[in-house]
Amino acid sequence: MKARIMRISFDTMHSEFVRVLKKHGFSDERAQLCARLFAEASLDGVYSHGINRFPFFIDYIRRDIVRVNSEPELIGKSGSFERWDGNLGPGNLNAHHCMNRAIALAGEFGMGCVALKNTNHWMRGGTYGWQAAEANCLAICFTNTLPNMPPWGGLDKKVGNNPLVIAVPRPNGHIVLDMAMSMFSYGKLDTYRKEHKQLPFPGGFDTNGRLSTDPDEIFSSGRLLPMGYWKGSGLAMMLDLFAAILSGGDPTPRLDHSGDEYGVSQVFIAWSIETVHAASVAESITSEVVDFLHLAKPAEKGGEICYPGERTIRNRQENLKNGIPVHEDVWEKILAL
Amino acid sequence: MKARIMRISFDTMHSEFVRVLKKHGFSDERAQLCARLFAEASLDGVYSHGINRFPFFIDYIRRDIVRVNSEPELIGKSGSFERWDGNLGPGNLNAHHCMNRAIALAGEFGMGCVALKNTNHWMRGGTYGWQAAEANCLAICFTNTLPNMPPWGGLDKKVGNNPLVIAVPRPNGHIVLDMAMSMFSYGKLDTYRKEHKQLPFPGGFDTNGRLSTDPDEIFSSGRLLPMGYWKGSGLAMMLDLFAAILSGGDPTPRLDHSGDEYGVSQVFIAWSIETVHAASVAESITSEVVDFLHLAKPAEKGGEICYPGERTIRNRQENLKNGIPVHEDVWEKILAL
Numbered sequence: 001m002k003a004r005i006m007r008i009s010f011d012t013m014h015s016e017f018v019r020v021l022k023k024h025g026f027s028d029e030r031a032q033l034c035a036r037l038f039a040e041a042s043l044d045g046v047y048s049h050g051i052n053r054f055p056f057f058i059d060y061i062r063r064d065i066v067r068v069n070s071e072p073e074l075i076g077k078s079g080s081f082e083r084w085d086g087n088l089g090p091g092n093l094n095a096h097h098c099m100n101r102a103i104a105l106a107g108e109f110g111m112g113c114v115a116l117k118n119t120n121h122w123m124r125g126g127t128y129g130w131q132a133a134e135a136n137c138l139a140i141c142f143t144n145t146l147p148n149m150p151p152w153g154g155l156d157k158k159v160g161n162n163p164l165v166i167a168v169p170r171p172n173g174h175i176v177l178d179m180a181m182s183m184f185s186y187g188k189l190d191t192y193r194k195e196h197k198q199l200p201f202p203g204g205f206d207t208n209g210r211l212s213t214d215p216d217e218i219f220s221s222g223r224l225l226p227m228g229y230w231k232g233s234g235l236a237m238m239l240d241l242f243a244a245i246l247s248g249g250d251p252t253p254r255l256d257h258s259g260d261e262y263g264v265s266q267v268f269i270a271w272s273i274e275t276v277h278a279a280s281v282a283e284s285i286t287s288e289v290v291d292f293l294h295l296a297k298p299a300e301k302g303g304e305i306c307y308p309g310e311r312t313i314r315n316r317q318e319n320l321k322n323g324i325p326v327h328e329d330v331w332e333k334i335l336a337l
Numbered sequence: 338m339k340a341r342i343m344r345i346s347f348d349t350m351h352s353e354f355v356r357v358l359k360k361h362g363f364s365d366e367r368a369q370l371c372a373r374l375f376a377e378a379s380l381d382g383v384y385s386h387g388i389n390r391f392p393f394f395i396d397y398i399r400r401d402i403v404r405v406n407s408e409p410e411l412i413g414k415s416g417s418f419e420r421w422d423g424n425l426g427p428g429n430l431n432a433h434h435c436m437n438r439a440i441a442l443a444g445e446f447g448m449g450c451v452a453l454k455n456t457n458h459w460m461r462g463g464t465y466g467w468q469a470a471e472a473n474c475l476a477i478c479f480t481n482t483l484p485n486m487p488p489w490g491g492l493d494k495k496v497g498n499n500p501l502v503i504a505v506p507r508p509n510g511h512i513v514l515d516m517a518m519s520m521f522s523y524g525k526l527d528t529y530r531k532e533h534k535q536l537p538f539p540g541g542f543d544t545n546g547r548l549s550t551d552p553d554e555i556f557s558s559g560r561l562l563p564m565g566y567w568k569g570s571g572l573a574m575m576l577d578l579f580a581a582i583l584s585g586g587d588p589t590p591r592l593d594h595s596g597d598e599y600g601v602s603q604v605f606i607a608w609s610i611e612t613v614h615a616a617s618v619a620e621s622i623t624s625e626v627v628d629f630l631h632l633a634k635p636a637e638k639g640g641e642i643c644y645p646g647e648r649t650i651r652n653r654q655e656n657l658k659n660g661i662p663v664h665e666d667v668w669e670k671i672l673a674l
Contacts, residue, residue, distance in 0.1 A: 078612050079446030080417045109416030111450050113608070138579060147629075154633030154642045166575040168582065175578065177571045201548075201566060209636055211538075223636075227565030229538060234514045234645040238503040241512065241626055242475060245505065245619045246608060253629035269606075271450070271583060275415050282582045289578055292484075292590035296491030299546055299560075305491045308571040 006331060007323030014039040017054065020337045024061050025068040030093060037092045041124035042324045045315030046178075048187040049124035051326055055333050057090075057123070065262045066090055066120050072097050076248075080109035083247055086119025088262060095122040095141075096131065099268045103135045106272035116266045117249025121145075126178030126312070128268065129167030133174035136279065137270040139167045144240040144265050146255040149182050149224045152233035157222065160252040161185070162239040166308075169273065170286045177308035181236035183225045189215045243267050343668060344660030351376040354391065357674045361398050362405040367430060374429045378461035379661045382652030383515075385524040386461035388663055392670050394427075394460070402599050403427055403457050409434050413585075417446035420584055423456025425599060432459035432478075433468065436605045440472045443609035453603045454586025458482075463515030463649070465605065466504030470511035473616065474607040476504045481577040481602050483592040486519050486561045489570035494559065497589040498522070499576040503645075506610065507623045514645035518573035520562045526552045580604050 017035030018028075026034060038057075042050030060066040070089035074082060082101055086094040098114040105112020122128070122143055132139030145160035161182040168175040184192075184203040192199055193215035202211035204218030204225045211225070212218055218225075226232030244251035249265035257263075273282045296305045319325070354372030355365075363371060375394075379387030397403040407426035411419060419438060423431040435451040442449020459465065459480055469476030482497035498519040505512040521529075521540040529536055530552035539548035541555030541562045548562070549555055555562075563569030581588035586602035594600075610619045633642045656662070 079448070081447030081608070081612075109446070110418030111416070111448075113448050138582065150636075151630055151633055151642050153636055153640050154630075155636050156633045158630050158633040158642075166572070166579070168575065168578045175575070177575050179565075179568045179571065183565060183568075205636075227568045228516075228520060229564075231516045231520075231564045231569075234516065235503070237626065237630065237644060238505065238512070238514050241505045241623060242503070244622045244626070245475065245610070248618050251622050251626045251629075253625050271418070273582070275418075281585050285581045285588050286578060288590050289574065289581070289588045292588075293488055293491075293495050293574065296488055296493045296495040299487075299490055299492050299542075303490050305488050305495075307574060 004328040005325045006328050008326050008331060009323050010039055010043050010320060013042060013051065013324055013326075016334060020054075020058060020334065023337070024058060030090075033096065034090055034093055037096065037123065037127055039324075041127060042326075043316050043319045044124075044126070044312045045319065046124045046126065047325075048185070051324065051334070052330055053123060055330070055337065058337055060120070060262075065260060072116065072119070080105050080112045082112075082114045084114060084116045086116050088118060088120060091120030091122045091264075092127065094119040095128050095266060095268070098266070099128040099131050099139070099141065099270070102139070102268040102270035103132060103137050103272070106137055106270040107275060110275045111269065111271045113246070114268045115243070115246035115248075116268070117247035118263050119266060120262055120264065122266065124178070125163040125165040126176050126309075129165040129176040129178060130174060132270050133167045133169040133176060135270075136169050136273050137167075138169070138273065139165070139268070139270045141165045141266065141268040142239045142243060144243045144252050144255065146261040147252050148186070149226055149233075149236065150222075151237070152226055152230040155223065158253075159226075159233060159236045160240055160255070161224070162236045162243075162252075164235075164239060168286060169282075170290070171283060173309065173313045175286070175290070175307050175309050176312065179227070181226055181232045181239070183227045183232070186224070189218060189224075193219065341665040342662045343665050345663050345668060346660050347376055347380050347657060350379060350388065350661055350663075353671060357391075357395060357671065360674070361395060364406075367427075370433065371427055371430055374433065374460065374464055376661075378464060379663075380653055380656045381461075381463070381649045382656065383461045383463065384662075385522070388661065388671070389667055390460060392667070392674065395674055397457070397599075402597060409453065409456070417442050417449045419449075419451045421451060421453045423453050425455060425457060428457030428459045428601075429464065431456040432465050432603060432605070435603070436465040436468050436476070436478065436607070439476070439605040439607040440469060440474050440609070443474055443607040444612060447612045448606065448608045450583070451605045452580070452583035452585075453605070454584035455600050456603060457599055457601065459603065461515070462500040462502040463513050463646075466502040466513040466515060467511060469607050470504045470506040470513060472607075473506050473610050474504075475506070475610065476502070476605070476607045478502045478603065478605040479576045479580060481580045481589050481592065483598040484589050485523070486563060486570075486573065487559075488574070489563055489567040492560065495590075496563075496570060496573045497577055497592070498561070499573045499580075499589075501572075501576060505623060506619070507627070508620060510646065510650045512623070512627070512644050512646050513649065516564070518563055518569045518576070520564045520569070523561070526555060526561075530556065
């Protein structure tokens with residue numbers, strides 16, 4: 001049985017989030033920003049880390065895993081590099097703050113890097129890429145996670161799927177890559193499972209150790225596939241090392257607290273186009289690369305070749321016009337919070 | 338018919354490379370370094386970008402694509418960020434120089450970033466990761482390439498396979514990831530083809546548009562698979578944008594010169610552990626992450642789980658002891674250069 005889908009306007013969703021956040025102890029200013037980040041993720045079509053995630057976020061607040069009034073604190077500085085302690089505050093507010101610091105450092109030094117320890121899940125990673133691109137910065141940011149993926153060749157979950165975000169500003173629509181190191185997320189697997197569908201490509205292993213497109217089999221084996229096999233496995237480990245070493249925070253091995261995830265480590269790097277370059281140089285390169293990509297003949301009839309973020313902008317426009325699609329039961333849950 | 342394999346000592350290989358390079362106009366100092374970088378790639382087991390590549394490198398010199406006496410030139414500076422012009426000099430010397438600049442900036446500012454335009458193929462990318470790790474720096478570097486891979490969903494080669502290198506220093510053996518954005522390199526496909534073997538996993542598409550493990554089919558279709566499907570395709574595009582925008586150099590669309598590749602763009606970023614952190618903090622995190630990885634139960638009996646670079650150190654030790662394996666015909670070609 002599938003829940004009915006309703007359409008909720010951005011403003012309604014935002015107000016509702018603000019109401020719930022203030023009820024749970026957020027100041028008005030912080031509630032406004034936190035609600036905006038959740039609502040924008042939903043607007044952009046990333047429901048798994050927007051509206052659908054909101055009730056879990058509130059649950060973490062109620063259990064005092066996410067500390068509503070904790071603010072990030074500067075703990076070290078060396079030129080264009082800063083280290084911050086997130087003090088277990090709301091992950092999206094901490095991340096937003098640190099990307100802003102990286103942007104400010106980039107304005108001062110050409111580039112800036114902020115490492116953040118002891119923070120919480122940043123929800124949609126792409127948020128901080130869009131934020132940097134809006135400030136006319138190129139950016140790279142990443143987070144570690146609890147161990148949720150077996151390394152290549154292994155059976156046990158010993159690496160995180162550590163999302164990586166890379167952004168390039170572009171006047172006609174920013175280019176933002178937001179990808180986890182697993183081929184498919186658990187959320188995506190679950191969607192296929194609920195719809196009794198096979199994955200389009202292998203997303204893990206079955207219990208006999210064979211690559212599988214069957215979400216049930218993959219859940220049974222617990223062996224999620226790293227994207228690009230050994231490549232995603234290796235890249236996940238490097239991102240964890242960078243996040244923990246640069247921040248002095250916890251690496252993936254320390255992040256499994258009986259299944260709860262908190263105290264993660266993150267890195268935010270920004271380059272100011274205006275400082276390092278004439279903006280016109282960047283614009284012409286970006287146009288050229290996008291136009292060249294779009295020249296590729298589609299493999300499937302009617303197919304199209306998109307740059308990272310191209311579909312996001314379409315989702316945003318559609319959802320702004322028609323409202324954001326929300327499962328009725330999720331919306332009822334939020335109204336009751 | 339397979340060529341016989343000989344074993345050549347590191348010193349012999351290095352001297353021979355020096356001889357050939359000096360004959361082709363290198364100063365003694367630059368010949369020594371260039372030869373060392375080629376010999377070390379071979380020593381570490383990356384023959385495709387070491388000994389086997391050397392004759393092609395000399396061919397590019399003879400055709401004046403690689404300009405022996407061109408040196409990199411500083412063209413812009415802003416705090417911890419610098420831009421250099423490679424003046425079409427030897428790619429490995431230019432890259433080595435720019436990673437050294439990034440390391441020096443990291444010593445001064447905590448971190449440093451150098452963007453390099455108008456350079457040539459850097460040969461083994463991992464070289465610059467090992468270089469940074471030896472200097473006790475964390476590092477990220479990447480290069481663009483000519484368009485050699487179809488983007489996800491497309492038929493034509495519109496993105497490069499843009500190798501990415503990430504390094505973390507470690508007293509018991511540095512951790513260095515060196516990966517291209519294609520699932521398998523053309524060199525690897527060619528090896529499988531020559532040995533009439535199937536790839537262990539799909540590495541591209543057949544002429545009917547189906548994923549294939551057959552190297553012949555993949556060469557026929559020309560459709561190399563991006564690692565992680567849409568993920569490697571997107572990441573390749575982002576790396577190209579970063580390399581070209583930060584350096585002000587050429588992006589992938591401009592790098593196909595009738596099949597020759599020159600004038601590529603690269604980025605080198607380094608963080609000095611000593612400047613940003615107590616080295617002991619980094620060491621304990623690194624040990625913890627490596628030890629945790631090694632705890633994973635292997636999926637195959639007798640299998641092992643390796644961190645990026647772990648096998649490289651073994652290759653190095655074995656080749657130092659027994660000599661570097663070289664195809665007899667390749668060695669004869671080099672002796673005749």
